[in-house]
Amino acid sequence: ISNKSIYGDLSAVLIWNAPFYVEFIRTPEQKIALIEDFEEKLELITKITVKQNVTSFSGVPSWYLTLVKNVLAYTGKSSLLDVWPNLEVFFHGGISFTPYREIYKKLIPGDQMHYMETYNASEGFFGIQDDPGRTDMILMLDYGIFYEFIPSDKVGSDSPPAYPLGEVETGVNYAMVISTNGGLWRYMIGDTIVFTDTDPYRFRISGRTKHFINAFGEEVIVDNADKALEAACKGTGAIITEYTAGPVYMGESSRGTHEWIIEFEKEPDDISKFTGLLDDTLKLINSDYEAKRYKDINLVMPVVRSVPGGTFNRWLKSKNKLGGQNKVPRLSNTREFIEELYGFLVIL
Structure with missing residues (x-):
């Protein structure tokens, strides 16, 4: 790479190339936002921004959730609107907002808050949510x-x-x-x-394209998973922070299934009911999954395991992937991520 080239994390490149006048309307200042150590940056952003009039923020939902919780813990408040009363919009992207919607509503209650999705990547800017009343985006x-x-x-x-x-x-x-x-x-x-x-x-x-489960021909994609978890949460009062899922392969005397590792902000009222709703919704929206679940011939009821708060962040930190553009892989056609998680957590 030429010494004249600029490269690195997308967020840092965007911040570095922003027009000068952006500094007058943003918080924190550029040198804080460009700190490489996520935990150091998190603490500084919290201490600085709680004193500012923040009206909007933008980024990846999972990492902003960490910031929001840190701000509330630092201030002793239960609602982010008590810290930033003029907050009105979150421009989010990078991962699906569906698993996070309910917890954001809990931490930012009220009708004044809006959520707008954007679709950009290192390779280009592809779409925006141009209508707050819709859940899809328009292609650029x-x-x-x-x-x-x-x-x-x-x-x-x-x-x-x-x-x-x-x-x-x-x-x-x-x-x-x-x-x-x-x-x-x-x-x-x-x-x-x-x-x-x-x-x-x-x-x-x-x-x-690489995040799916198709170990048994069921072709489960992330969109299926998000919708099924949303239905399970609504039916049991649960709120999810993070999740990942993968296959459990057939053994000599056992049939295959899916294993879901979930970090809850609020545990479901009934974990068995949660699992049943997850399974039923997947069968409803994915005919391939339904066919493989027929009479438990190929797949049996999925297994849902709850893990302690902070588990996924500790896992990402152990891989030096805390913060920035790093995201929890939702689905895998192997047990790689699940086995890594098992390496240093205690299943509840």
Whole structure:
């Protein structure tokens, strides 16, 4: 890399290249935001921003949740509006907001708070939620990006079809391929999306090309998982902080299943009911999962394990992935992440 090139974490690159006048309307100042040590930065941001008139913030929901909790603990308040009374919008992206929506509503109660999704990555800026009344985003067509879309079930096959925008269909899970004026050529960014409309082009992020469970042909994607967990939480009064899931392989005398490691902000009233609702919703929205669960022939009831608060952050810290653009992998077709978590936690 040339010594004239700037490279690093996307958030840091954006902050470094922001116009000078941004410094007059942001908090904390740039040198604080660029501190590499996440825990040191968290403490400084907390102490500085509690004295400011914060009206909006933007970033990854999981890391902002850590900041929000730290601010409330530091001030002794139960609502973030008691600290920042003029707070009105959170521009979020990077991961699905669905698992975090209820806990944000709890910590920021009231109708004045709005949540707007953005879809940007190191490779480009792809979409924005332009209507607060909708849950999908509009595709950005004038940002120097040529789009192609490969059906997710064809990814990895020989000569998979790649459709231009004019040939996409709603309701189909696609892997997104981009060519940009920045030099990328037919680059698969690793995300999957589902179009909800084609006039204009609106979509939802459904997951990652590498984050899924298909050990038994069930084809569970992150969008399925988020919706199933949302239904289970609503039915049992639970609130989730983090989760990951993976397969439990068939043994000589046992059938396969899925294992869910979940960190709850509020435990479900009944963990068995929670598991049942999770399973029932997955069967309702995913016909492949339903077929594999039929009479427990291939898959049996999933296993849900609750872990102590802070478990996922400790795991990420052990991998030097605390803060920044790092995210908890939601699904895996192997037991890699689950076994790593088992290495230093006590299951409740």
